[in-house]
Amino acid sequence: MAIFGVWSRFGFRENPYSEATLTPDETGHRLLVGRDSEVENIQIRLGSGGTHPSVEGPIGAGKTSLLNVAAYRMARHCLDLREKELYLPAKERFQPHADADAFELKVMQVVAQTLVEWQDSFEAVGLARPNMHPLDQWLNEPEYGGWQAGGGAATVSASYGRTTEPNTSEGFQKSGFGDAVRAALEEAFPPGTGGIICIMDNLEILETTGSARKTLDELRDRVFNIPQLRWVLCGSRGIVSRARSERLSGIFQAPMIVRKLPDDDAVAAIRTRIEFYGDDDAVAPVTPKAFDFLYRALNSNMREALSHAQEFSHWLASEYPQGQSFPDDSARDELLQIWLAERATDAFRDATSVQPRHWQFFTEVCEAGGRIGSAEFDRFGFGFQQQMTAAVTALVAANLMVREIDPDDGNRTVNSVASLGWLVFFYKSGFDMPPARS
Ligand SMILES: Nc1ncnc2c1ncn2[C@@H]1O[C@H](COP(=O)(O)OP(=O)(O)OP(=O)(O)O)[C@@H](O)[C@H]1O
Numbered sequence: 248m249a250i251f252g253v254w255s256r257f258g259f260r261e262n263p264y265s266e267a268t269l270t271p272d273e274t275g276h277r278l279l280v281g282r283d284s285e286v287e288n289i290q291i292r293l294g295s296g297g298t299h300p301s302v303e304g305p306i307g308a309g310k311t312s313l314l315n316v317a318a319y320r321m322a323r324h325c326l327d328l329r330e331k332e333l334y335l336p337a338k339e340r341f342q343p344h345a346d347a348d349a350f351e352l353k354v355m356q357v358v359a360q361t362l363v364e365w366q367d368s369f370e371a372v373g374l375a376r377p378n379m380h381p382l383d384q385w386l387n388e389p390e391y392g393g394w395q396a397g398g399g400a401a402t403v404s405a406s407y408g409r410t411t412e413p414n415t416s417e418g419f420q421k422s423g424f425g426d427a428v429r430a431a432l433e434e435a436f437p438p439g440t441g442g443i444i445c446i447m448d449n450l451e452i453l454e455t456t457g458s459a460r461k462t463l464d465e466l467r468d469r470v471f472n473i474p475q476l477r478w479v480l481c482g483s484r485g486i487v488s489r490a491r492s493e494r495l496s497g498i499f500q501a502p503m504i505v506r507k508l509p510d511d512d513a514v515a516a517i518r519t520r521i522e523f524y525g526d527d528d529a530v531a532p533v534t535p536k537a538f539d540f541l542y543r544a545l546n547s548n549m550r551e552a553l554s555h556a557q558e559f560s561h562w563l564a565s566e567y568p569q570g571q572s573f574p575d576d577s578a579r580d581e582l583l584q585i586w587l588a589e590r591a592t593d594a595f596r597d598a599t600s601v602q603p604r605h606w607q608f609f610t611e612v613c614e615a616g617g618r619i620g621s622a623e624f625d626r627f628g629f630g631f632q633q634q635m636t637a638a639v640t641a642l643v644a645a646n647l648m649v650r651e652i653d654p655d656d657g658n659r660t661v662n663s664v665a666s667l668g669w670l671v672f673f674y675k676s677g678f679d680m681p682p683a684r685s
């Protein structure tokens with residue numbers, strides 16, 4: 248990254264505006280800002296056993312980062328306390344999948360990898376170190392060795408055989424790998440000593456693959472009931488409540504709502520990253536102050552604000568090629584405002600198919616929070632649904648809105664303002680909306 252990338256020119260060892268989800272490790276722990284009560288809340292729910300928690304919130308608000316870091320901090324805390332209790336973040340996250348067998352296989356592989364990776368920490372907290380050698384070997388083989396199902400934890404290594412089953416879900420079923428992982432889990436976590444935290448992420452996928460929803464039900468008695476695994480369901484607005492219906496409602500709790508990151512925390516997050524990745528004389532292309540402006544202009548969408556910050560950084564680097572020094576902080580802040588205004592003006596100019604009546608509707612939608620159902624036409628002064636549909640179509644064509652399936656009713660759509668839409672709205676309303684901070 249340092250040789251070709253733009254960040255070293257600004258004095259950073261890595262991209263300080265990465266839109267990537269924070270990971271369950273030391274870096275994620277250092278970079279997560281705020282969210283103290285949410286982290287505590289989710290940790291209590293995970294550590295209390297029983298029904299599994301779930302989390303819901305706007306796209307890009309920081310749901311997955313919050314869960315990853317909450318899980319990692321649980322592991323850290325257990326290691327600090329050394330009280331024979333250990334919670335570990337699963338090495339990977341999971342997504343709903345139409346094939347229950349493949350999903351179960353994935354869970355078992357990830358659980359085994361997690362145990363292998365963290366095996367030293369069991370002794371560190373005063374628990375017995377599980378024997379992971381056979382599982383470790385198995386994971387790195389192209390074919391499954393034949394486990395003797397029902398062998399139990401004590402005989403795990405003894406029963407590791409060499410009959411060959413391909414490393415596929417079918418091979419997995421036949422080989423008894425799942426039983427071996429379950430046995431390893433039982434050995435690793437005697438009752439009441441913790442477990443592995445597994446995140447089932449991006450439940451919105453369920454909208455497009457109906458069969459994945461059925462799979463979720465099937466998984467109830469296959470992976471959601473393993474005592475040493477704590478699950479969290481995570482998805483954008485409305486989707487978790489819907490996925491939780493029927494068979495799953497008894498095992499997953501009603502969602503905890505994660506709201507957008509408050510402005511102050513978003514700004515603090517950037518300050519933290521600049522300090523974390525930058526050297527002493529690093530020049531942050533987007534200063535914390537400018538990020539505050541950007542974040543508000545994009546209706547507090549953290550991921551969008553970060554990705555715009557990256558684009559601006561590239562623009563700035565190309566405007567001031569190697570050898571030229573960058574303008575000072577306040578001049579850069581001003582440049583960002585001009586750059587952003589130009590993007591909004593261009594988008595506004597490109598939206599030629601959007602008629603004045605559509606603009607009026609667009610402004611009202613933004614003022615109402617940016618998300619409306621397809622049946623709400625009379626609320627916006629339309630006599631017929633088709634008139635509102637035409638307005639939405641024009642706005643979608645101009646990339647100012649997006650149309651999605653309503654999570655509460657698959658026959659309807661929900662229309663929401665896109666990030667470019669928020670930018671245009673921000674400029675059209677002369678910086679008044681979203682409300683400026685004092
Ligand atoms: N509390 C926070 N502190 C620092 N950075 C954060 C925080 N919350 C979110 N971010 C940053 O915002 C971006 C989006 O976060 P994340 O991917 O967790 O959101 P999400 O809600 O899971 O998104 P999606 O709905 O797309 O799954 C990431 O770059 C992440 O680093």
Ligand SMILES: [Mg+2]
Pocket residue numbers: 268310311312448449
């Ligand atoms: Mg996410």
